[in-house]
Amino acid sequence: MSAAADAAGVRLTGVKKWYGQVPAVRDVSLGIEPGEMVCLLGPSGCGKTTTLRMVAGLENPDAGEIRIGSTLVNGLAPWKRNLGMVFQNYALFPHMTVFENVAFGLNMRRLPAAEVRRQVDAAMAQVRLAAFGERRPSELSGGQRQRIALARAIVTKPSVLLLDEPLAALDKKLREQMQVEIKQLQRQVGVTTIFVTHDQEEALTLSDRIVVMDEGRIVQIGTPSEVYERPRSRFVSDFIGFTNSVSGRVNSIDGAFTRVTIASGQVVTVPSGAGIAAGDAVDLVIRPEKIVVDPTGLVDRSVIPGTLAHMVYTGAVTYYHVDIGGGAILIAMAPNPDLHDLPALGSPVALGFKPDNMLIFPRRAES
Ligand SMILES: Nc1ncnc2c1ncn2[C@@H]1O[C@H](COP(=O)(O)OP(=O)(O)O)[C@@H](O)[C@H]1O
Numbered sequence: 001m002s003a004a005a006d007a008a009g010v011r012l013t014g015v016k017k018w019y020g021q022v023p024a025v026r027d028v029s030l031g032i033e034p035g036e037m038v039c040l041l042g043p044s045g046c047g048k049t050t051t052l053r054m055v056a057g058l059e060n061p062d063a064g065e066i067r068i069g070s071t072l073v074n075g076l077a078p079w080k081r082n083l084g085m086v087f088q089n090y091a092l093f094p095h096m097t098v099f100e101n102v103a104f105g106l107n108m109r110r111l112p113a114a115e116v117r118r119q120v121d122a123a124m125a126q127v128r129l130a131a132f133g134e135r136r137p138s139e140l141s142g143g144q145r146q147r148i149a150l151a152r153a154i155v156t157k158p159s160v161l162l163l164d165e166p167l168a169a170l171d172k173k174l175r176e177q178m179q180v181e182i183k184q185l186q187r188q189v190g191v192t193t194i195f196v197t198h199d200q201e202e203a204l205t206l207s208d209r210i211v212v213m214d215e216g217r218i219v220q221i222g223t224p225s226e227v228y229e230r231p232r233s234r235f236v237s238d239f240i241g242f243t244n245s246v247s248g249r250v251n252s253i254d255g256a257f258t259r260v261t262i263a264s265g266q267v268v269t270v271p272s273g274a275g276i277a278a279g280d281a282v283d284l285v286i287r288p289e290k291i292v293v294d295p296t297g298l299v300d301r302s303v304i305p306g307t308l309a310h311m312v313y314t315g316a317v318t319y320y321h322v323d324i325g326g327g328a329i330l331i332a333m334a335p336n337p338d339l340h341d342l343p344a345l346g347s348p349v350a351l352g353f354k355p356d357n358m359l360i361f362p363r364r365a366e367s
């Protein structure tokens, strides 16, 4: 990580915020390294925006401390925090040109005109809109407006960049393209960045680390692959898209290994999970891409037999819905082979998986 000279770390310690009777942020402690890009990820209402607004100084915490670099910023006005901000609806000033919008923060600092011009031109080149200075915001597309908002946010060389769902209004293809651009820009500039999103793919694409939140609390912090491969709770596994779940009961636990009898009556061995005892009702979850249909010749796989009940062809990949008995379906996903290799519906198939990829969680009450 190449942090810019003025990139600052951010530290939240025991931060809480209530709106009347509503606990928006219950107890958040989080350290972000200088130059790091962190996404706050979680469902709507979990406290992401409130957390970001407290870092920005737009809300005051009811408890706890917020530090930017070594400075305790509780109570410090937003404009004294040296931040850049982009929000979903952070409107550009409509009566100003694009150039004037980007120049705004520099003009406030009373920089000489030639210096303003140089820095604005550099920021607009960084967002690949060098030729757009004389346009009005109304003459730009949604994606271009957000790029200008980004240029305006970075032109003052902030120590921390705060982004709240800045791509939410864009269509999927543009959003994916902008995610890559923002990540590259962030690397280039080296600015410490906090990015709020409810979209797990966006968080995986952008983050050095993902902070998963639920009901005003942090429930997991980790690199994209840690959060994706090793969700620590059923909430995180669901949120991050583990779509397969098979219920069972713990048969026996032998140190690192737990034997679970699943609905079909078969016994499956999985890595032991925290807080799970013999006799417990559990759910086993696994990602479709971690299951191989017909694992012949692969070693170290557990195998569950079943019948191919349904196939969903999506072009690049096919999802195989396999009835494994006892009313349970497991879905395997694989890149598409040549068409003649597809098994026929109703045929017997074997599903193979590495035990490590099967996670075990306490059975969730049906809602
Ligand atoms: N200004 C406000 N007044 C009252 N309640 C609020 C206000 N802002 C947020 N909340 C509540 O605080 C909780 C967290 O909201 P928010 O931080 O906006 O979540 P997120 O950004 O994760 O969707 C929600 O229950 C929301 O309804």
Ligand SMILES: [Mg+2]
Pocket: 048, 049, 050, 196
């Ligand atoms: Mg929000």
